[in-house]
Amino acid sequence: MSERSFAFRLLAQDGAARRGEIATARGTIQTPAFMPVGTAATIKAMHPHEVRASGADILLGNVYHLMLRPGAERVAELGGLHRFMNWPHPILTDSGGFQVMSLAKLRVLDETGVTFQSHIDGSRHHLSPERSIAIQRLLGSDIQMQFDECLALPASDAEVERAMRLSLRWAERSKTAFWNDRNSPRDHALFGIVQGGVSEALRRDSAEALVAMGFDGYAVGGLAVGEPQEVMLRTVQATLAHLPRDRPRYLMGVGTPADMLESVARGIDMFDCVMPTRAGRHGQAFTRFGKVNLRNARHAADPRPLDPDASCSAARLYSRAYLHHLVKSGEILGMMLLTAINVGYYQELMRGLREAIEVGSFAATREAILEGWQSGEPDATV
């Protein structure tokens, strides 16, 4: 087999915070990285070129949604997910484990996998480690995820352990399926997913077993599902202690800017979350000055932009009054601008953290960022 495209390089470290680069066949991902979520083959309310211009090196697609509509085989016939959605850069796909538990109807889970009904049209489907990997290959995903069981919470310790051990067996089967494909392993990568709830012992067992199998990267799954931030961060920290330094670490489904800042501080390299896009469609903006609800009447006559120094032009060119007007009027452009502003801010935050780690100023940058969020407003003289 020829040399693999996938590689991770640790460029710098500042405390536990890491600055790295993930090489893939479709381009390099600068880490820490935030991956916007393109559930149904689109980052909602953004043109792909805008997503790219925001600084995103990679986006996330969902096996569950795409297998139901338009179907993985259909996407493959049309040249793969990258071509389908006009995004020639890296794509990571979620394996479907999370969505099948949160969205699908009439789920029946057994050792082989999950049988379920589509939330769209009630049609019956089966997902297994083998089928999930096959779908991710059909989509052409650059970074594929093992199939896992994501528990609905609250769950007993015994349930958490049972699901974690099933996910380990599915990890093994995912890996076998991935490597049995002659072409996929050269250009693509496969990540394992650490489970185990908030139990440090279970997280250790899960991480050690996955590392023993050997994956291209490791994700921390099953967090940010309602637990307090400090519990999440403690679990992340405990988990990372058992993961190798020379592989990327991905905290799934996280999160708020503060969640990401604190997780980077503990050594996480990758994130994904619907928060910036979803909040943008609901009138909320993430900025250096904290979160702003544009629906609030106090913005109605405010001529100031959200952030005159933002990298995102939408945050500079439009007044708060205009954004308020669009949100109040239910205008699509309001969703478009706020989504772009939020994704832009998430990328700007990551860029700032990468630069800080490079020059060894992470602690000071973290303080400055926290201070900005507290301030609530740009300089009144602006």
Add this chain to the structure above:
Amino acid sequence: MSERSFAFRLLAQDGAARRGEIATARGTIQTPAFMPVGTAATIKAMHPHEVRASGADILLGNVYHLMLRPGAERVAELGGLHRFMNWPHPILTDSGGFQVMSLAKLRVLDETGVTFQSHIDGSRHHLSPERSIAIQRLLGSDIQMQFDECLALPASDAEVERAMRLSLRWAERSKTAFWNDRNSPRDHALFGIVQGGVSEALRRDSAEALVAMGFDGYAVGGLAVGEPQEVMLRTVQATLAHLPRDRPRYLMGVGTPADMLESVARGIDMFDCVMPTRAGRHGQAFTRFGKVNLRNARHAADPRPLDPDASCSAARLYSRAYLHHLVKSGEILGMMLLTAINVGYYQELMRGLREAIEVGSFAATREAILEGWQSGEPDATV
């Protein structure tokens, strides 16, 4: 008074079709021109820079919508409509006459104007020729329209004549209000609106009376409200016979590409219509090959773009299968791309007509365009 910014220049004529240029303080409008409709201070689902890139020299705003939300005084405080919506190019505003009759509740019309309730919150408002002109000045509109009465159809001949004569009196008052403002007339223009239903005699009376008053341009109102295309075109033709050659002629609320093609053939210079934007939000595309309903299942596996030679990149870069997927999934990006494709096609159509009139090939171009719409599909070898 210093020299006015507004001027119309007829550059070429081919049959009755006219190629012209309207100079305004904010830039030049090439005619025949299509004006996308930005009802609530946004062309729905498009960034202003995309609207401009499509080739639009001017867009339309609505007095009725903007007076209700966010309010004309508010827009003025925020620097005017151009700055508010980040569109530094010319804007024409509709006077509110049409929307007050089609959208407002509990209308009471008398000689002074119309009292009505907002369709948004039920609040009471009054529109008169004087108030409409004051609002258009507050918005900073480059081309302002007289306030007129737009009848709900069907209406008796007597009703049509009564409304036409009231609109003439309101035209006079609109003109007085416009010229009584010391600043507005230098940088802005005022158009009169010919009414009179489909009666050639009433249209003539209306046109002659307006021309006697003298306006910067003349609109044909009250058409494309359900009458057959041939009736509309006959009325347009009869009306244009009574309008001066040296003023722009604007057919309000029109229309389909075919309506515009035939109206340009008869000497119309300007159009506005919600059709390209509204159709784009409902899964329909306008192309050189006719109208395409992307919701139709026959597009589900079609890898071809809508038009590989379109000036709009969205029509070239995305497959019909992808557009179908977005429309079926209710994705905002579907509305964004199809709106851009439609506005792009409308501008491309106008550009083609302008070039044809310049070189005297309007008749041949018209035939070629009609043939393209009949063909239904791009070349099968594409």
